[in-house]
Amino acid sequence: xxxxxxxxxxxxxxxxxxxxxxxxxxxxxxxxxxxxxxxxxxxxxxxxxxxxxxxxxxxxxxxxxxxxxxxxxxxxxxxxxxxxxxxxxxxxxxxxxxxxxxxxxxxxxxxxxxxxxxxxxxxxxxxxxxxxxxxxxxxxxxxxxxxxxxxxxxxxxxxxxxxxxxxxxxxxxxxxxxxxxxxxxxxxxxxxxxxxxxxxxxxxxxxxxxxxxxxxxxx
Amino acid sequence: xxxxxxxxxxxxxxxxxxxxxxxxxxxxxxxxxxxxxxxxxxxxxxxxxxxxxxxxxxxxxxxxxxxxxxxxxxxxxxxxxxxxxxxxxxxxxxxxxxxxxxxxxxxxxxxxxxxxxxxxxxxxxxxxxxxxxxxxxxxxxxxxxxxxxxxxxxxxxxxxxxxxxxxxxxxxxxxxxxxxxxxxxxxxxxxxxxxxxxxxxxxxxxxxxxxxxxxxxxxxxxxxxxxxxxxxxxxxxxxxxxxxxxxxxxxxxxxxxxxxxxxxxxxxxxxxxxxxxxxxxxxxxxxxxxxxxxxxxxxxxxxxxxxxxxxxxxxxxxxxxxxxxxxxxxxxxxxxxxxxxxxxxxxxxxxxxxxxxxxxxxxxxx
Numbered sequence: 254x255x256x257x258x259x260x261x262x263x264x265x266x267x268x269x270x271x272x273x274x275x276x277x278x279x280x281x282x283x284x285x286x287x288x289x290x291x292x293x294x295x296x297x298x299x300x301x302x303x304x305x306x307x308x309x310x311x312x313x314x315x316x317x318x319x320x321x322x323x324x325x326x327x328x329x330x331x332x333x334x335x336x337x338x339x340x341x342x343x344x345x346x347x348x349x350x351x352x353x354x355x356x357x358x359x360x361x362x363x364x365x366x367x368x369x370x371x372x373x374x375x376x377x378x379x380x381x382x383x384x385x386x387x388x389x390x391x392x393x394x395x396x397x398x399x400x401x402x403x404x405x406x407x408x409x410x411x412x413x414x415x416x417x418x419x420x421x422x423x424x425x426x427x428x429x430x431x432x433x434x435x436x437x438x439x440x441x442x443x444x445x446x447x448x449x450x451x452x453x454x455x456x457x458x459x460x461x462x463x464x465x466x467x468x469x470x471x472x
Numbered sequence: 473x474x475x476x477x478x479x480x481x482x483x484x485x486x487x488x489x490x491x492x493x494x495x496x497x498x499x500x501x502x503x504x505x506x507x508x509x510x511x512x513x514x515x516x517x518x519x520x521x522x523x524x525x526x527x528x529x530x531x532x533x534x535x536x537x538x539x540x541x542x543x544x545x546x547x548x549x550x551x552x553x554x555x556x557x558x559x560x561x562x563x564x565x566x567x568x569x570x571x572x573x574x575x576x577x578x579x580x581x582x583x584x585x586x587x588x589x590x591x592x593x594x595x596x597x598x599x600x601x602x603x604x605x606x607x608x609x610x611x612x613x614x615x616x617x618x619x620x621x622x623x624x625x626x627x628x629x630x631x632x633x634x635x636x637x638x639x640x641x642x643x644x645x646x647x648x649x650x651x652x653x654x655x656x657x658x659x660x661x662x663x664x665x666x667x668x669x670x671x672x673x674x675x676x677x678x679x680x681x682x683x684x685x686x687x688x689x690x691x692x693x694x695x696x697x698x699x700x701x702x703x704x705x706x707x708x709x710x711x712x713x714x715x716x717x718x719x720x721x722x723x724x725x726x727x728x729x730x731x732x733x734x735x736x737x738x739x740x741x742x743x744x745x746x747x748x749x750x751x752x753x754x755x756x757x758x759x760x761x762x763x764x765x766x767x768x769x770x771x772x773x774x775x776x777x778x779x780x781x782x783x784x785x786x787x788x789x790x791x792x793x794x795x796x797x798x799x800x801x802x803x804x805x806x807x808x809x810x811x812x813x814x815x816x817x818x819x820x821x822x823x824x825x826x827x828x829x830x831x832x833x834x835x836x837x838x
Contacts, residue, residue, distance in 0.1 A: 314819055315810035316838065342837040349837070350530045353804055357532040370807040371837070 264306040273299060275307040277317070310334065320376065320410075327414050328431075343432035345371040348439060368443070378442035382413035382449045386460045391469045400469045401460035416449045417442070424448060493546065493581045500538045502795040507534040507580060515583050517627045518593040519703075521572050523832060531803050537792065539570060541785045542577040548781065549581065549745055554697055555687065557739035560777060562705065563749040565785035566763050568829030571749040572703055574785055578747055582699040587744070588635050590628070590682065590700045590736070595707035596754030598729050602714055605722070610673050614728045615716070621671035621729055625664045628678070635696060636661060641681055657681065676732040683736065687743030698744030700736055704751040708734055709773030711757050737777065748777075788826040796828070800835050808838040 310322055321341060329337040348371040356367045368374055389402040404412070421434040441447025496505065512520075512534050520528075528534040545561055552559055563571040583589060592598075598620050608614035629636065636658030657678065664674030686698035702708075708730055714722040724730045737746060750768045752758055762768050765782060788796060797817060800806045810816040820838075824831040 315816070316808060316819070345837040349805075349807060350526070354530050354532070356804060357530070369804055372808060 264308060268305050272303050272305045275304050275311070277307060277311050277313040278315070279313055318372065320379070321372075323410070324375075324414055327411075328418055340431050340435070343430075344435040344439070345375070347432055347436035348374050351436065351440065374443050375439060378439045379410070379413050379417075381442050381445050382416060382453055383409040384412055384453045384456050385409075386457065387412070388456065388460055388463065389470070391466070393469055398466045398469055399459065399463050400466045401463055402470055413449075413453075416452055420449050420452075493584055496538055496543070496546075498540075498543060501540055501543065502537065502791045504535040504537050504795070504799055507536060509534070511580065511583065513630075514633075515580060515589065515591075515631055516576065517630045518623075519576055519579070519591050519701075523829070524573065527832075531805075535799065536573060536577050536580075537795065537799075538577070539574060539785075539792065541565075541570075541783050542574040545574065545578045545747065545783055546581045549578065552745060554743050557742050558698075558700075558744045558746050560737070560739065560746040560780040561748065561783055562765055562777065562780050563747075563783050563785055564763060564765050564768075566787070566827075567752055567760070568827050569785045569787055570828045571751065571785045573828075574783075575701060575703060575747055575749045579699065579701050582697075582745075583631075585697075587697040587699045588639075588682065588686075589631050590679070590698065591631065592624070592702045592704075592733060593627075594751070594754060595702055595704040595730075595733065596751065596756070598727065599707045599710070599712040599714065599724060600754075600756060605714055605716070606669070608672065608728055609670060611728075613726060614731065615714075615722060615726055616669075616672040616728050618668040618671050621675045622665050622668050624729075625661050625671060625675060625678075629658075629661050629665070639681070639685060639696070672728040675729060679732050679736050683741040686741055696743075698741075700744065700746045702733065702737070702746075702748045704754055705737075705748040705777075706750050706752075706755055706758070706768040706770075706773060708737070709770050709776065710755060713756055734776070788828060788831075790826075793821065793826045793831075796831065806835055806838060811835070811838045 310325075311317060325334065325337045325341050328340060349369060352367055352369045352371075352374070356364055356369055359367065368377075384404065386401050387404045387408070388399045390397050391400045392398075417435070417438060421431060421438055425434040438447055438449060442449055512528065520534075524534075541563060545563070548559065548561065563574055565571050579589060579591060598617060602617050602620060604617065604619055606616045606618060608616045637656045639657040641655050641657060641660060660674060660678060660681075664671040664678070682698055686696065708724060710724065712722045712724055712727070714727075716722055716726075725734075737748075739746070750763070750765060752760060752762055752768060755768065758768060765777075765780075766774055769777060797806075797820070801812065806812055808816070811820065820831065820834060824834055
């Protein structure tokens with residue numbers, strides 16, 4: 254199945270800043286009466302300003318999850334989105350199988366504690382992997398110091414995903430499949446264990462240790 | 473509300489439907505019945521589709537949906553005359569519609585009625601990816617597959633343990649080993665399992681003995697009915713991907729195992745039934761759109777199998793889809809909040825076209 258032939262490349266790579274992002278979900282259209290004045294202004298803007306072309310990976314279905322799409326994009330190598338998406342679906346399936354098996358084998362009292370939804374497991378695991386504070390290299394007086402620095406939301410999400418993927422690619426046994434490695438790491442992160450959460454804690458400890466250099470930051 | 477009542481009805485009937493094949497009738501189409509764990513271990517050491525085996529492990533139970541093709545097959549089995557040559561049934565249908573599952577259901581019926589089961593779970597595994605291809609010890613132009621043959625004998629032993637001591641052999645002769653008259657079948661099978669080199673010949677001998685004895689004794693301890701089940705029947709008359717030592721392609725007739733199974737498919741014996749299913753997914757050199765018997769079996773296969781009773785297997789109808797959906801909900805399998813809504817269900821119908829295997833793969837990650 255040759256992907257490049259069937260895709261028509263409509264989306265530009267650089268857009269003028271006044272172009273708005275497309276919102277493919279079915280709830281995008283809300284009747285006028287339910288909007289506050291600011292939202293009405295936004296709606297006016299949408300009718301007038303141009304909108305970027307939608308990505309072919311976005312769907313209007315409610316099964317579409319932007320976080321999962323972002324993770325798939327980060328896992329993708331050489332543009333092989335089909336393989337990356339396949340790995341993601343297999344990961345979700347493996348997580349669900351492990352949890353549902355545990356659910357069916359446990360007594361009725363413990364069943365409520367077991368989280369079977371792979372999407373909530375994924376979101377929670379990612380939250381547990383996100384660092385709160387990061388380090389930036391600042392040069393002062395010929396020497397560079399590691400300065401603790403606040404991180405934006407996007408940067409935190411990026412770091413969490415990057416750590417998960419590199420951990421699974423590098424530090425696991427060669428012969429296991431990626432989806433197995435990912436599911437193990439995600440379930441561990443969900444329980445606040447595992448190497449990725451350890452790496453986050455290490456970063457926090459380094460930032461705490463370098464507290465003295467905090468005022469080297471000027472932004 | 474209607475969905476709630478339907479759910480309760482289906483749930484209760486799922487619990488109460490044990491494997492009592494006397495009671496299962498057309499009223500129960502769409503409902504699930506539970507395969508007892510002991511039966512699964514004995515009857516299907518190798519027979520079930522891999523995804524279904526995963527499902528059994530996850531849900532801690534093996535539930536099969538009762539569907540019209542399987543019921544049709546079982547009704548034919550109930551009404552057939554076993555003093556006449558066996559009827560050949562071929563399950564055919566598009567990819568993923570449930571042919572192997574229907575075959576397994578009918579085979580379970582045979583097992584509960586006390587038949588002797590000869591089950592070849594996937595004939596395609598015998599015509600491709602065989603690591604060892606030895607020239608046959610008994611005939612010069614044949615090739616043996618010791619690993620596949622001994623694996624099959626092990627599974628045969630697990631399934632038919634109670635018959636191994638009861639069935640007495642006539643004078644069986646393979647080139648090197650002879651078994652005297654009156655010895656139980658179990659010894660021959662053990663010989664085949666232990667000595668890998670002669671296992672393909674042992675398979676042939678076992679099949680021949682069962683053919684001769686199936687219709688033999690009408691009463692008393694020696695009587696048994698023989699169920700021959702082959703999945704992936706089109707492998708027997710297709711092409712192989714195996715090469716001989718001089719790098720020419722191997723024909724299926726030159727393989728001992730395939731030759732013996734082909735002899736089994738002829739209706740020159742009595743006292744049993746031949747249940748088969750076609751399969752495009754494992755087949756070699758066949759287009760993906762081919763699913764009819766004439767397309768998959770080819771001319772030679774079709775002529776050999778004629779006359780046969782064709783049983784068509786198709787996608788789920790609305791009632792069956794509903795039942796499958798409710799089963800997944802009950803087993804806590806559909807986790808995504810949107811999949812539990814009405815719109816989500818419509819999306820699932822649209823995406824899967826009510827094809828059982830595609831629906832299963834979709835619901836796996838939702």
